[in-house]
Amino acid sequence: MLAEKNRRLGRLDDLRARGIEPYPYRFDRTHTLREVRSEWGSLEAGTETESHVEVAGRIMLLREQGKLIFATVRDRSDEIQLFISKAVVGDEAFADISTLDLGDWVGVSGTVMTTRKGELSVKVANLSLLSKAVRPLPNKWKGLTDTDTRFRQRYTDLIVNEEARRAFEVRHAVISSFRRTLAGKDFIEVETPVLHVEAGGAHARPFVTHHNSLDMQLYLRIALELHLKRLIVGGMERVYEIGRVFRNEGISTRHNPEFTMMELYQAFGDYSEVMAIAEELIVQAARDAIGTTVVDIADTEGNLHTVDLAEPWRRARMIDLVEEKTGVAVHPSQSVDQLRKVAEDNGVRYDKHWGPGKLIEEIFEATAESSLIRPTFVTGHPVEISPLARTDRNDPFLTERFELFVGARELANGYSELNDPVEQRARFMEEQAAKEAGDAERGTVDEDYLRALEFGLPPTGGLGIGMDRVAMLLAGVHSIKEVILFPTLRPEVF
């Protein structure tokens, strides 16, 4: 409302005219509000203390009552009530305080007390305005629910919606838990380039950009994989990166064009070892972020399932899950025609470029994926769709690969890393051939990566985890936008 903003801007002028700076440089507090509550939270009703504190926060509620004003202020840690008496602060200061608005930041000094009803309060001796809010806060009962405004003006969302603040606290707790767990296993955190000459490590369309002085096209990374494995060649043995990756694809409740991946690589291990790490990371993150391993997970119909993440996770081969759902045994050694028939019988549309492996994956996604509510490692992806994964030691058509599904969403992906440079070159050539045949999402030959492999990549297990999706699972939210502070949106028209 323009009138409301003008009214508050007018107050700025009034304050300055009287020598009061509405935007002072600093305020030194002695306690956070949580510290006040934990130190004096058990005072009996009607207690006055001599304990002097200086606290700061934003005014969330105001209750004027004649010669008393009650204000609820909030800092990051907690809320507390200010008790402001005209008899204590004097007529002039009381008049100033009564011109405060919801949303203003204040710093106060005073003593700790409880009211007759027992509400812990700071009895204000001195109050200073720390920053004047010139826009009004959203509705104090209903908060802010308009999703457009919540995501565009995340600052407003965070001011009024406690669940929004909580989701980002969960996200932070997940990431710091991962770092602690990995530090405990002697992993080193590294940073690799975001700007890539070739966008490899995944099948996805990249964002393209341009470097002016080199006059060259660059891609924003779609995965962390290939640089991290170069570091294993270099002998770093255990590395990980938590970083933003970019995929130039659709936006949905599960997809944002930029999102956060954690990828780790461990020398001398294989896929079963990194599977165990994935399980440990996520179970520990649940304990650290929400204090329990029991979560409610929605299926695709919206029904909630209570799941204890600490129970052992199911492992099942992709081809077995397909057989379970369709009643037909499938294998990438079968002919394209045979598998196209299975696809047709199950209402799966296919592309003429697809080989047996891709057909099996699509049939899996269409028939089995939505039923994977409890944590499930789907293993044994066909070689055709896994150009960087090592062939299964027992089946040359499959790889030692897994994807983790929870709540029908893919959370993680990992494998025994292909380290034979000759085979890797052949796989890259197949990718390139498929791309040239018209399959736009296939990869290209990364010569520098092949050179690295030629120096010797030890046996290695690799793992990638979608951090946003883990945060969604543990925060219990339905949309990825709830765990990304500033999700990608169309530009606002002002």
Add this chain to the structure above:
RNA sequence: GCGCCUUUAGCUCAGUCGGUAGAGCAUCGGACUUUUAAUCCGCUGGUCGAGGGUUCGAGCCCCUCAGGGCGCACCA
């Protein structure tokens, strides 16, 4: 890209059959020295997403466009 839904005061929402705009909170004025979403009294606040059309008359019906949501497609 496609389909469905949605957009009304700063916020949360109502708006009947097409008859000329409503509530709560916030704001503003008044009362109140222990409130708790304080309460009570009174007032203010609108380009009904934008543009066009039908009609004597449109928040409402029709068309186009824009934002958002959900689903689909895409996303190994």
